Amino acid sequence: MRRIVFPLLVAVGVAGIIVGGTRGGGEQEATAAGDEVVVYSSRQEHLIRPLFERFTEETGIRVRYVTDNAGPLMARLQSEGRNTQADVFMTVDAGNLWQATERDLLAPVDSEALEQAIPAHLRDPEGRWFGLSVRARTMVYSTERVDPEELGSYADLADDQWQGRLCMRSSQSVYNQSLVAMLIATHGQERAEEIVEGWVANLAASPFSNDTSTMEAVAAGQCDVALVNTYYFGRLQSQDPDVPLAIHWADQDGAGVHVNISGAGVTRHARRPEAAQLLLEWLAGAEAQALYGALNHEYPAREGIEREPLVASWGDFRMDDTNLAEAGRLQTQAVMLMDRAGYR
């Protein structure tokens, strides 16, 4: 039997490449050659695939994509330079989008449709990226142990009354990095550092690796309040409608709830810039925007889109309308601040 293993490995490999190559998961039926657009995305496959499929149905343009973390994708875009096949770069977090513009990876798009659809603070002033969905990062608290009256702003969580009651996700998370960057933008470096130090002093457990675990710790009683993106809470609530947690909209008397975006831009060396722009405009359209939110309990970036019932049940809130490019610009400073404050 051993004699056949080596040839067998090769045979399986070749067979697999043929099967895998012809049945590629991210590829859809080819239409006319050249009618396609290539996307590098750090937004997950199961969230973008349904949208791309609909886009292909309506326009006949095939979408090919590859997903990875934003960091490696940007390194790839940069290294490929004019040789790249990517027409659209799609990612989560304004910091990543800002970084992409810093490295000159994105080209400005002059589109009235996009400018009308997306509010000014959710897009690059020069049109190099556009927010496509809004994600609010705010407090989720235990309905059993917290009186919502106690809750106020992000800064209030640094107060002594939250000693041993706060749970946070790791500072490795780009969402927390952006949040702290916006704290710097609002309060200034010094005050922001005091706030973060206060959070660290109040932590009930060492920081978690994701928002879901952080909320589960609140539900289990390890702590009373956590800072998370609302769509994670949406997921938890749709799995277990009775989960003893609720949302508090932070900072309503101050700057407003910190929001971040998932967004996209056309790459500097796109070979099909018209198709790329068409994809962005389509994604900012009413139909896609409704679907965008529904897929992941996020908020549409476009105004006037009806919210999904679960999301609507959390009520309205005022969001911080500082331009998100600010979060990108301050991100490095924010990470350094969190390191100094001992926020892991």
Added chain:
Amino acid sequence: MSVVAGDVQAGSAGTGLLPFRLRGWRWFALAVAAVVLAPLLVTAVSWLQIDAQIWEHLRATLLGRLVTNTVLLVLGVGTLVLVLGVSLAWLTAVCDFPGRRWFDWALMLPLAVPAYVLAFTFIGIFDYSGPVQSQIRDVFGTSAWFPPIRSTGGVILVMSLVLYPYVYMLARTAFLAQGVGLMEAARLNGLGPWRAFFRVALPMARPAIAAGTALALMEALADFGAVAVFNYDTFTTAIYRVWFGFFSLETAAQLASLLLLFVALAVFAERYSRGRARFYQRSVPGNQLRIRLSGWRGALATGACGLVLAFAFVIPLIQLLWWVAGHSLADFNAQYFGMLGRTVALGAMAAAITVTLALLLAYARRAQPDWLTRRAVGVSTLGYAMPGSVLAVAVMLVFTRVDGWLAGVLNEPGGQWLTGTVIALLLAYSIRFMAVAFNSVDSAFEQVRPSMAEAARSLGAGQGEVIRRVFVPMLRPGLFAGALLVCVDVMKEMPATLLLRPYGWDTLAVRIYEFTSDGEWQRAALPAVTLILVGLLPVILLVRRSVAQRRQLSAQPG
């Protein structure tokens, strides 16, 4: 990382391993080394651009903790994989106790579990909000204490549970090869069983144990998935923090090259301390005289094996299946078969290529054992110590540059001949897992004593005949084992697959990444279980081979 100690003496044809010399081998070894070195050099070039501000910040805030953590991790995982791997191997290879025949192979199963999967499964089970602590609180009240799983100890435990099979597998083979004769000789000389173990069996098995531990530690140092789930700061997490937080790929590469330097030094130190000693083992086929453990000692042995297997494999698998049943079955669709096919295909192809290269390298080192060739071979195995994602980016940088150059030469702008092709991905796997294949192949070579080739030669066998009738049969188990190990590793590999795969080439590991990166552990359970089950196939083949090998040994007249 290499099992071979010291140099194989060059010189007259009679004393070398091979009774003939081939000049071309040096160039082959150098070529492979160059392919591996290219991405490592890209990393080294980063030193041309030093961001003093980031370094000063790192020094002031993170460096102390992450060096401490990394050292703790290496010491902890090193100790635990040694203790687990060697003692379990000793029990199943030399002793006899209830359930031994079964544990003999079952203890290798954790090899199929990726560290990042065990990490999130363990936290899912044992963290404050998990089922275990919730039960304890229900019974004993909220003040009941439970050791925190998200801690240094937790990281070490999880890593050791997935990495001990490397030591177990190699130590077990070494113990089996020693045969009972060696222990009998030691006992006849008045050593008790414990002293015979420590004074004879253990030193004899040292090259194998060192090789297994080296593999385990390199993997632990390069790991990102598991430490990220634990939010445990090590060198690797710092690399990512610098890269994603400060957007400085250069500083990240500098940190990575420091890590690599550290690993290279450790490997050379180990080799140096072993000196020029060589351990050619004569596989003395003994009749199955095992040390019989009966009564409480037998129960203890069974209990120890069962405990390790339960925590490393059975309990996590049950938890994953539970999640699958409750949450992620809805994700199952036809896409899964495509993903499964691609995962297996990549594993198989990469295994074939990597083992072929490793075989040629191991041969080159013996055919032409000069300084340059040996160094070239050593360099070829360094890719394993690089954090996967950094290596992936370095490989990608090399490929895109080659593509860019080709596009210029062929005057075909936008052409991509390497980036985003299966070839690029397979090359990246080979660079990353050369050490795994090389270790197996090289230790198989080690079993071929120079006297065998000499004897064949003196009996009139020609060059081809020596290779065909002496080397190939003796090397086949090693090649086979190497191929299976690479296959399992490739299927578990994540960062290079993510960055270098062609469009649509999603594998199971890619799907796991998509879900875990967003904290959806329950939904990641389905691809994770599938990956473990697929990974079991090569592991079981590996086990069958080694069991068959032993039967073969013991069937021969002593």
